Amino acid sequence: MMSEKRLLLLNGPNLNMLGTREPEHYGSHTLAMVEDDCTALATSLGFRIDCLQSNHEGELVTAIQNAIKTHDVIIFNAGAYTHTSIALRDALSLFDGIAIEVHLSNVYARESFRHKSMIAPVVNGVVAGFGAQSYLSAIHAASGLLQQQTKS
């Protein structure tokens, strides 16, 4: 197993409402359930995980800036800021670990304003459309990328 790496699970606006929010798009898992499932998986893969949710763009920027010094991986569902935030994109550009953009819903099957991501160009990859499973797939992907890096 790889040595302990630090993973930040970051969720943006309205994701604290999971469980009751538009279940046809976001499913029935609460944020606490998502965080518990991610914690179990991340721990089993050798990560130390921190979970943070904020409805405020500036707090998310600060969380990313802090993670530059402390974390190896950011798994990030920026919610609606995905589609609008140059500030979050600029912050992610400064992060030289692995960053993965996550969405519960298939944003490409929804309104056209959700088809554009400001942050996709500055992350390693995007997982969208698999409900709460999107987060778990992103954690597996980050683990695989870190293992590749260790080998090369």
Ligand code: DHK
């Ligand atoms: C979550 C949101 O809050 C939306 O604003 C995005 C994303 C989609 C999701 O599917 O997780 O457009």
